[in-house]
Amino acid sequence: MSELFVSISPSSLLLEPLTHEFMRKALMVSALVGGVCGLLSCYMTLKGWALMGDAVSHAVMPGVVVAYALGLPFSLGAFVFGVGSVALIGFVKQKSRVKEDTVIGLVFTGFFALGLVLVSKIKSNIDLMHILFGSPLGISNSDVTQTIIISFLVVAILLIFRRDLMLYCFDATHARSIGINTGLLHYLLLSVLSLAAVAGLQTVGIILVVAMLITPGATAYLLTDRFDRMTLLAVISSSISSILGVYISYWSDIETGGSIVLVQTLIFLIAFLFAPRYGIIKYKNLSSR
Template identity: 45%
Template sequence: MIQNFINGLYEFHFLQNALITAIMIGIVSGAVGCFIILRGMSLMGDAISHAVLPGVALSYLLGINFFIGAIFFGLLSSVVITFIKNNSTIKGDTAIGITFSSFLALGVILIGVANSSTDLFHILFGNILAVQDLDKWLTLGVSTLVLALILLFFKELLITSFDPTMAKAIGMNVSFYHYLLMILLTLVSVTAMQSVGTILIVALLITPAATAYLYTNSLKRMMILSSTLGAISSVLGLFIGYSFNIAAGSSIVLTSAVLFVGGFLTSPKQDFIRKWIKKSDNQT
């Protein structure tokens, strides 16, 4: 099977596109996911990944690239959620639930209006083997931009993630970096649609970062490890999906979940196996 996959990479251009796209998405998702984990914003990631759906459907209706509509609605959802949370007594998780369910419902309606269920099905569940050259280059460009912004504002994102109160006290614009992260999250969600679809984007954002968190307390090392795990999950998932003719996006997510289980059982922070052995010895 491995040889068939390697031969396929030499022979088929679509598989080359899929591999390059999968690796880039795995890397950038792992990097952004670290900040999502540290800020406790997993629900926000879920909300934005679903909120881009009406933008995708509207893009098909207007005949424009789906990146444009998806990014607009992703950013709009983050603004709406933040506005509701900051200007009412409603808590953040409630605002997220209301917003993302409303946007998702709107997306479902627009899917029916667009009458293009095949393409939109791929947006919902991913179809990385159908990535075209234009999509590949867009993904590479967006991913490079996201990583460059993370490197440029790493110190600010680090401080505002760990201690926003101190960041505000020393004069940092905490709101600006919050919205910057929302922009990065939206960009990643849009690019990841091609590999895992809007339904499973949050898994690719959260799982590698959560696995990396089990092994280190350093944000830099966490980001490197998370991006590496994201890339590995993407390559292995693509290999499994191609070799067994199953959904590559779901394979990527399940591979990432398996790596998390391995990390949960073996990481020094959890020390699960040693505790289990010690407990067994005490019982005997």
């Protein structure tokens, strides 16, 4: 593998993949989904909803299978089950004494298990590996169109309700005290999370989409205290990670979704170590003085 990279010029490393239509589509979709998930991940990080993102991403699996069985778009079934899981979590939490994190764990594992059972029982051409880990290199034109529409819808909602959502994530009690409908924002943010999970389904799959919804925001959170800069850094790092991940998977013949998430994780580790104010190496140097 090392000999392969040595024998290829830098320009070929960059330009050769672009000669293939499937690579151009994969790069475009991965960068778009990465940017959208990066933007949303800032709100998820501030709200502390890592487990909720995990729940929604896993809960869409039975929706994909049911949609295939009914001849409907995957995105529609995934969105319905994603929102349904959120509604079920809220219902069980309100009607029982079980804590929210426990309810989330119960619901997302139950939905995920239902998806696995449906895949095994419904005769179809669904590739379970593609659902679990994504397949941007084999994405169809119709899926590209759906992903673009979903991505722009998510961005539009986040921009329109930006100030209210930011205040809700920082301090829900204060937001409620000044008359903001926090209940509406709660379910709006969860609906947007479901849409983002559907978009990420094509690139990194159900298992890894939670990383795209958490890691960019966590990385940016270590680098700045200002929310505007945090969103910009998260979008840039997530998009770049997606592009690099696709390139690495092409030249190394490895799973694309895993490659994207590993690049994101590496960027987070660099920020964790060397962030100007919050990196642990700088913190240790200051403590030793």
